[in-house]
Amino acid sequence: MSSLIVQPKAYLVTKPSVEWEQVAAFLNDEGVPDIPESIRAGEDESAAIAEISARLCYMSYGRGRRDIADFINNLLRHKDGSVFEHINYGFVFTGVSRSLTHELVRHRAGFAYSQRSQRYVDESGGRFVAPPALDNGADSEAKAKFEAAIESAAESYGALVEALGNAIPREKFEYATDHRKAIRQAARAVLPNATETKIFVTANVRAWRHFIEMRGSAFADVEIRRLAIMVLDALQVEAPLLFGDFTIETLPDGSRTATPKFSKV
Numbered sequence: 001m002s003s004l005i006v007q008p009k010a011y012l013v014t015k016p017s018v019e020w021e022q023v024a025a026f027l028n029d030e031g032v033p034d035i036p037e038s039i040r041a042g043e044d045e046s047a048a049i050a051e052i053s054a055r056l057c058y059m060s061y062g063r064g065r066r067d068i069a070d071f072i073n074n075l076l077r078h079k080d081g082s083v084f085e086h087i088n089y090g091f092v093f094t095g096v097s098r099s100l101t102h103e104l105v106r107h108r109a110g111f112a113y114s115q116r117s118q119r120y121v122d123e124s125g126g127r128f129v130a131p132p133a134l135d136n137g138a139d140s141e142a143k144a145k146f147e148a149a150i151e152s153a154a155e156s157y158g159a160l161v162e163a164l165g166n167a168i169p170r171e172k173f174e175y176a177t178d179h180r181k182a183i184r185q186a187a188r189a190v191l192p193n194a195t196e197t198k199i200f201v202t203a204n205v206r207a208w209r210h211f212i213e214m215r216g217s218a219f220a221d222v223e224i225r226r227l228a229i230m231v232l233d234a235l236q237v238e239a240p241l242l243f244g245d246f247t248i249e250t251l252p253d254g255s256r257t258a259t260p261k262f263s264k265v
């Protein structure tokens with residue numbers, strides 16, 4: 001029996017950081033007030049990066065708005081989103097389906113992706129992601145049909161790998177890796193959208209905000225919406241000033257939506 005996944009995992013693996021000594025040297029060389037008078041976000045590095053870059057535009061260090069929340073909200077309100085492009089967070093997602101990542105990689109601006117290859121990695125014994133609808137009140141007949149379908153796909157994949165191993169001569173390839181790749185890239189044709197994949201995704205704050213707005217909406221597929229809100233949950237802790245304007249609501253089916261106060265900055 002192939003193993004089924006019902007919940008994805010999101011690991012926050014990279015975060016932004018500030019070289020405070022270099023910032024202090026820059027402020028000193030420019031003859032503007034020291035930290036913290038110049039950079040009021042202080043140890044909040046995500047907000048500090050937005051502030052340092054935004055203040056550089058007008059060399060307004062030590063001047064203007066004194067409250068950092070007000071400062072960041074002003075950037076969001078005026079859609080001065082380019083400064084948020086300096087702040088990057090990277091996640092590894094596991095337990096997500098190929099249909100989810102097909103939607104995810106449509107997000108281009110400000111995103112970088114590294115995804116597990118179905119050509120290099122053997123999918124025999126691979127796992128499958130159950131659509132959230134099967135967890136949410138679907139009757140046992142629907143679950144049984146889903147399980148039978150993935151079982152059949154897993155068997156077909158295994159049988160095809162074996163048959164292609166006989167059909168594609170090893171001697172045509174210099175390296176065994178290329179022979180295996182030729183087999184797996186053909187055999188994966190019978191794997192379903194539900195096949196589990198793993199992906200490393202890095203994006204800047206402007207891009208994450210847009211992704212969460214698009215995919216946290218009630219119109220988005222439930223699986224990617226669930227993931228978008230997991231990302232939001234993590235980023236609201238990491239960078240509350242940059243993601244605090246999103247409101248999370250629960251729909252009657254128990255799934256969540258996320259809506260920003262400041263749309264597409």
Ligand SMILES: Cc1cc2nc3c(=O)[nH]c(=O)nc-3n(C[C@H](O)[C@H](O)[C@H](O)COP(=O)(O)OP(=O)(O)OC[C@H]3O[C@@H](n4cnc5c(N)ncnc54)[C@H](O)[C@@H]3O)c2cc1C
Binds near residue numbers: 106207219
């Ligand atoms: C509910 C929902 C349903 C969807 N249904 C479908 C569907 O049926 N079929 C389908 O094909 N897709 C569908 N999509 C995907 C959608 O069309 C987008 O491809 C996806 O959401 C990425 O959005 P984006 O292009 O705004 O994001 P990004 O690629 O991250 O771009 C961010 C922003 O940068 C700007 N930008 C990026 N690239 C360019 C460019 N080349 N030229 C000019 N401006 C650019 C735009 O302002 C864009 O909004 C759906 C998305 C959602 C949320």
